[in-house]
Amino acid sequence: MFVLIVGAGRVGSAVAKRALAAGHEVSVLDEDPLSHERLEDSDGQTWEDAGGLFTVGRALEVDSLLEAGVQRADVFIASTDGDNTNLTVAQIVQRRFSVDKVVCRVMDPGRAAWYAQQGLHTISPTRHAIEMFEQALGLDS
């Protein structure tokens, strides 16, 4: 599989490394060149030496998406630190580039739920945190 991940923060970089280790082709796009460091493995092997791809660019610039290989992506993950960027770029990729699987991180649980109803695969860390806290308090039964 070819996996394109936009946003190499803690979440994006961790998923990228796991996907690469699992034998997938992985391309990462981030506007911050320094985010590249997060992709190094614990032995200090660089991301490229491990076989990964990295592009510096903005998520909403179509040229950056193309350079990062969106046209051959089987999976697209939007994991920047901005809900609005994630929701926008995920919809663009879904509609314009017809990527099979598009997954999008949305902190705001309200919008995560509504966009999920509209057919976008959203993951809301806030929602999960709420559920875990409820569980810890025994409120989930």
Next chain:
Amino acid sequence: MYVIIVGAGKVGLNLARELIDKGHEVTLLEADRRRYLLVEPELGHVVHYGDATELWVLERAGVQRTDLVITVTGDDEDNMLVCQVAKEKYECERVIARVNNPRNLQHFKLLGIQPVVSATDLILRLIEHEVPRYGLVHLLALEEERLEIIELEVQSGAPAAGLRVAEVKLPEGSLVISVLRDGRGFVPTPETVVEAGDQVLLVLDAGLEEQITPVFSHVGD
């Protein structure tokens, strides 16, 4: 009419003033606390403090009963998503969005957000109209259909000057649809003679301008 305006910058604030003057009911939403406090003394309860990309902020502003949502923040993603939610979740029939970066125009279209207003585009179009390059003015671009309508002035000594329309060598995918001469316009026949000083209107496949311009320009220019 009830109008929600998102973004209390210069554009949003002035829009709010104008619409209130015209007797409309307006709510202005501003996510920046400092900007909100600056505007609040003038507008009072008309301006709300909150991030309009959050559903509850829109609901508190009464998005369910609004006739029109206008998004004029400096952030294109915000403008796009607020319009999308207003339209699709709250069934607001009319939305207008501001585009800050003209390169994002395609994204607004893809998400079905229109009409959109881009200041850069408007100014560029004005420049083109006021300072036509080679006397060429873009009148209309039908982007979906990939067609354009342009206006050109026929210069004296141009290859087309003095020829019948049927004889003018135009690239495939272009057609002279109108001639403006002495203050009036008419639809030419193949027999119409193109004269220097005429303004001609052409419909063409997008991207053919460069092949068409030399036909109506003086070669020595």
